[in-house]
Amino acid sequence: MRGYEVYKRVLNLLGYINNDDSVTSDSALYNRAIYAINQILLDLKQNEIESMNDTINIPKAHAEALIYGVAMLLALVGGDGERNRLFTNIYNSKRSAALSEVDTVLDAMPNVDGGAI
Numbered sequence: 001m002r003g004y005e006v007y008k009r010v011l012n013l014l015g016y017i018n019n020d021d022s023v024t025s026d027s028a029l030y031n032r033a034i035y036a037i038n039q040i041l042l043d044l045k046q047n048e049i050e051s052m053n054d055t056i057n058i059p060k061a062h063a064e065a066l067i068y069g070v071a072m073l074l075a076l077v078g079g080d081g082e083r084n085r086l087f088t089n090i091y092n093s094k095r096s097a098a099l100s101e102v103d104t105v106l107d108a109m110p111n112v113d114g115g116a117i
Contacts, residue, residue, distance in 0.1 A: 001063055003052035007033045010070045014083065032077055033070065040069035040091075044098060061101065065094035 010033065011017050030052075037056075038048040044062050058066065072087035 001056050001058075003034065003037055003049045003054055003056060006037055006056065006063075006067055006070060007052060009067050010074060013067070013071045013087070014074060014078070014080070029074070033074060036070045036073040036077075037066070039073065040066050043069065044095065059098070059101075061094070061098040065091060065098045068094055 007030070008017075016029070034049070034052060041048055041056070041058075044058070044065060046056075046058050046062060046066075049056060056063070056066070068087050068091040072084060072091045075081075075084040075087055
């Protein structure tokens with residue numbers, strides 16, 4: 001996935017896509033979006049991007065959290081409190097799931113010294 005794809009999905013969630021499915025040409029929003037993408041990537045313990053054309057190689061759970069996190073930040077900056085609350089709740093649950101992935105759980109007995117009772 002590229003940064004621009006994240007941007008486009010976020011704009012769709014926020015309702016900022018034009019009627020003809022084209023992306024709005026607001027340069028200030030575009031600049032805030034790349035900053036927001038990098039903030040959420042850092043929060044998810046991933047590498048930042050330099051441009052919207054850069055590839056973001058992250059697991060699917062992280063990608064879902066990234067999209068809702070960016071939507072959360074852009075809604076906050078845009079003054080849309082209701083959408084910000086909604087996307088904050090979604091982001092927090094997706095972030096928690098993405099950061100709590102456990103590959104393997106080992107079974108282990110505690111080290112107990114045998115002794116007299």
